Amino acid sequence: MVQTLERPLEEILASIRDFVRTELQPLEAEFSKGGFKQLFPILEQKRQQVKALGLWAPFLPKEWGGLGLSLTRYARVSEELGHSTFGHFSFNCQAPDVGNMELLMHHGTSEQKERFLLPLTAGQIRSCFSMTEPEHAGSNPVHLSTTAAHDGDDYVINGHKWFTSAADGAAFAIVMAVTNPRAALPHERASQIIVPTDTPGFRLVRNISIMGDPGEDYFSHAEIRYEDCRVPVDNRIGGEGEGFRLAQERLGPGRIHHCMRWIGISERAFDLMCRRAAERQLSPGELLGSRQAIQHWIAESRAEIHASRLMVIDAAERIDREGARKARVDISMIKFYVAGVLQRVIDRAIQTHGALGITDDTPLSAMARHERAARIYDGPDEVHKAVVAREILKGYGVRIAI
Amino acid sequence: MVQTLERPLEEILASIRDFVRTELQPLEAEFSKGGFKQLFPILEQKRQQVKALGLWAPFLPKEWGGLGLSLTRYARVSEELGHSTFGHFSFNCQAPDVGNMELLMHHGTSEQKERFLLPLTAGQIRSCFSMTEPEHAGSNPVHLSTTAAHDGDDYVINGHKWFTSAADGAAFAIVMAVTNPRAALPHERASQIIVPTDTPGFRLVRNISIMGDPGEDYFSHAEIRYEDCRVPVDNRIGGEGEGFRLAQERLGPGRIHHCMRWIGISERAFDLMCRRAAERQLSPGELLGSRQAIQHWIAESRAEIHASRLMVIDAAERIDREGARKARVDISMIKFYVAGVLQRVIDRAIQTHGALGITDDTPLSAMARHERAARIYDGPDEVHKAVVAREILKGYGVRIAI
Amino acid sequence: MVQTLERPLEEILASIRDFVRTELQPLEAEFSKGGFKQLFPILEQKRQQVKALGLWAPFLPKEWGGLGLSLTRYARVSEELGHSTFGHFSFNCQAPDVGNMELLMHHGTSEQKERFLLPLTAGQIRSCFSMTEPEHAGSNPVHLSTTAAHDGDDYVINGHKWFTSAADGAAFAIVMAVTNPRAALPHERASQIIVPTDTPGFRLVRNISIMGDPGEDYFSHAEIRYEDCRVPVDNRIGGEGEGFRLAQERLGPGRIHHCMRWIGISERAFDLMCRRAAERQLSPGELLGSRQAIQHWIAESRAEIHASRLMVIDAAERIDREGARKARVDISMIKFYVAGVLQRVIDRAIQTHGALGITDDTPLSAMARHERAARIYDGPDEVHKAVVAREILKGYGVRIAI
């Protein structure tokens, strides 16, 4: 990685942009027919190329083999990677591995780092994060039914999770489970525990079919049952009852990553929309782009994407400067704002394409299907809006429940 | 069919409602996994049940084996059928067969009726309508490149079509092709010609994958090439150059059918949303429905669906009373209004379900994917809005181009 | 009134339409400069003309000198009257007098009818309704601080009211005051009491300036203090503690009146928008109406106004058929839906007019200012949406607080 030491950000971005367009985007048509597993050997090659280009794991510190970018700088990278379905995966900064790596780096024991973090940073294994439960509102994560009971030096885990993304093929899960059911405060009851997926009692019930996509390997969201699943107490990350505190830590940066990825997707949809407006003829000599409805979509999309990027970068700078806690309002604000922009831009791009827009002949259909989740995961719009209002109204001397 | 003669509409609707819920909705989970072909034998049984109940082909005149309902009354039926993916198909009033039957009934020769209409009305064969071309904006259908050249007693057809829905498995297509390229007015150049799908030169290139669904049999949208495809001149429906005039005729009633089907879908999504609001707990004792955002979605959806139904029924009554031509504004108005309501209601229902909403565990995901097309087919929103404005501004003494 | 006995509704509507356009609309320019008082003598003449035409008080039963129209038929009249600022006033069916007349007709004693109702129906006096208090949320009217204490045969009223519309110049107010503070249910604590405005202790503090309009005479909204204001107990309308029950009664029909008036205003704004689109040239030969943005506003406005009318008429029919209580959801639904349409249509019409649209050279500016209140009075949008959701969710077996 020596050669990247002094590379200016714009140069890194240009290399990534080029790689994404020439090496990754062409793979998407294949993927939409054959699925991830079939594509995997090629992606493995692409990952080697990325390493050779000195662009591997841009968010990781240099000592862990990455580019050591600040959050603000990595945000820009995440946008570029968002231009392909395989961007983050090929550069080894895909969720949820990216969050798991940060967690282990900051809170893992030496043994945990050796056994779980190292192969993750090298791209040799994948991992997942097992928190959401079907019986409880994801928007209120302190309600959990999964328990990890002490039994000698082990935890015995029982529970039911879903939306454990990328569990299919992962080497281990980090499970959020109640270890201290009698703690006074609800958010001091759970801990994060590493569970290798070959542990008896780890039962992947199914990959949940989402928006028509059955899911497979990395691109999947699993339903999992933990049935008397026994792991050593040493597999706990951080202290007992610290599960939520640690989970909070990952959310700020994680949302910056997502938002910038969404901006990358939005830019791609926007580009397709403009291209269509500039090429499609309504009648000989009369371009689609001559229509005011299309012009307005282009202008509104441009303004909204521009606003999104400025806000996310501003939030990232604040996190780098003051920490995620201080940037709470900023983070909630971008979460719902950018997710909304993403959905609208994709929808306008589809409408601009007419019948072609709903076919799988363009990437727009996949965007519409996969990214509908953006307004839901990591907290639905409604929760983030309420959080923003709650924090602002504190400044007016009142404390409202949300 | 004798027993249906005096049946009051509300009784018919109640029977259909019951049949849709108990016989058809349970089939959907199967369908989402296995596809149409696998399900076909069961659907064939359901069709027999429908016949036995005396509810077959509700829009067809009694002499053709139907219920002989007026458009206004059939509209109500179409809403009920919209509550299941298989509603219209099971009652033999699915697009595009319904439009083709009407066309043949009104404009077919005796031979055409005998050979093509009769088996359609009996549900023995299916058909398709081949008009849209990828190279031309569907919103301006008078631009067509497909030609049907005279050669003796035959037409020789050459051209490229797509979005020929349900072509896969159809017995024949009705093709819109230019027969009179030198006619003064562009909309007097094309004719409608019956092409059996086993005619040499009829080449189904592919079923176009749409919103992630590859399509199969009745649930498909084909790309087709007509390559020196030869059929007798006697296969033409109506006069030469009358293609657009006949096509216009089907659009008014067709849009009533679609709009009422969409209302049925909207009602189903609305019901799922309310059910979720009434059952999901955010925390013990605190229902999702206690949240004002959800309450507002319920209220706005209720108002918009109610408005939709009143407007569509009003338009249907006008068509029954004054003909489709006079109801032009009404038809364009419901086309864009109801399609918009449909998309919004489905989106709100998904958001109300949170993560569950994007899974394929509820019908909402399929609705979101399949019905995105509603704002595009049969004229995109933007064209219908322009048509409404053009017609209204005529009343102010000006003629605007759209 | 004999001559109106058999008049068909369409004929009545045509007469009113004509009168509104030729006699009333021309007065508005004057009004916008000089105010109501200055205009009053002319309006008095217009009222005489209306009587002479046999169109007086269309909602009143014939025995009270009106046309005896059902709510559904009167709704149509209210739309026509909405085409002028002075429509309802000139036909003696302006709020709040219309509601007060209905109240007295159904619940007044003979003496009350003789003294208060008769001159109201004749247009000799005006009245007001004094309910809202500045200290309490109007959306939750059971919270009231105004009290009426028994003292011998009198009530002694103390309290603070505002938005007592048309108090300036009214002969009497109907005041909602707490007479039974210890009643178990909050909505059984208040009564409605007639207070002549010349009663000592009735203090009209000011006409509240609203959206830049200081208000005057009938077109005003007063702040009032009741200071040891003494009236006979016989001035109570209905039983003690029945204040809210009686107030509820007027709301259903009252909202039909308002909604249809708003539709009249919307139609007028729509007409101005179309006129402008058809006349204004962007450059020689190029009409404003050729712009797609304008076309879309025309189409969306047309659809929304059409939907509004169908829904309000449908609700009125239901009230006529089943009573206001059963039509609760319908009434709340039209209240927020039509108020929203009204605001959007006016806003689009203004934008279509460009700079002219914000001047007082057209009626649009006054519409925008006066009708902003529509989304607030008689229950803000947010309350009506919550009511709709609450009623619907009852059907799902749950009772939510709003």
Added chain:
Amino acid sequence: MVQTLERPLEEILASIRDFVRTELQPLEAEFSKGGFKQLFPILEQKRQQVKALGLWAPFLPKEWGGLGLSLTRYARVSEELGHSTFGHFSFNCQAPDVGNMELLMHHGTSEQKERFLLPLTAGQIRSCFSMTEPEHAGSNPVHLSTTAAHDGDDYVINGHKWFTSAADGAAFAIVMAVTNPRAALPHERASQIIVPTDTPGFRLVRNISIMGDPGEDYFSHAEIRYEDCRVPVDNRIGGEGEGFRLAQERLGPGRIHHCMRWIGISERAFDLMCRRAAERQLSPGELLGSRQAIQHWIAESRAEIHASRLMVIDAAERIDREGARKARVDISMIKFYVAGVLQRVIDRAIQTHGALGITDDTPLSAMARHERAARIYDGPDEVHKAVVAREILKGYGVRIAI
């Protein structure tokens, strides 16, 4: 002004913020009743205080008695001044004087500067800019009918203008008039000419009443007729036919000023909304802010205002760095985006206040009325959106008409 030389921006902003809140906001209640003229003597005092504080004319170079701020830094000042109706006026940076001063500074002759610019910078006189004509679409300013014909050393001006803001009481107008009617390009036909308002033939027909406000003195928008109005050719600013080129120059910075002023207004409306949410009780102990609808308005408004500020500052930096021409898309983008945010935030703040929101007891009503113009003047939303689309589509190799 020596003492301001080294003042850091944040300190300047803090002083202004304080002055606006303590000295200017309290004057508004008076103004809403009495009008500008009555208030003028007090405002004159305030201007002296501003000078004494060393904050006069922040946008002017120091040699002209100002603070010499860059556009980016002045933008921040403009936001602060936007918190009061009298902010810009009190600091002598009100439109249209601010634009006229910049014009004269850059393009005026020594005599013009001496006679017109100097007293403007000192706040001794006011001026106006006379461009828009009622007969032509303001969105397409190259269509002008006002002419300035050569007659010896004079121009003789004839024409009809309106929306000449602040003409009432101004010492001179800068008039846009056609001097070269036969120039090949339409935007090379007009020149800008100084016309003292006491010139014979300068006829101020009326102050146009706008949104209910008749207008007076500085707060007015005049209709003007130029009737054989004769001024020396030396009164022309810049070369003949350069009128539009010079007008273009002022638009970029002018829109930054406006947008930041709107953000100031939006912030004030937002603050009122939050205050209301934090203080108003729906029932004892239950705050308005506990309602999700209010929470969402707060969150959406916060996000939109934040986005607005980031975008405007970004555009200002670009203008400072690359000039207004290069920032064309940025300028059009903020013009429509921020105007839309302004209108929405004010509307939400009004709705949050309920009935109080439409009274003139809070500043919200005046905001709603005065700022409706924001989406219209300096180019309506629709034109700016089309400009953005046109510029973007140039990058796709096509040139669309708008």
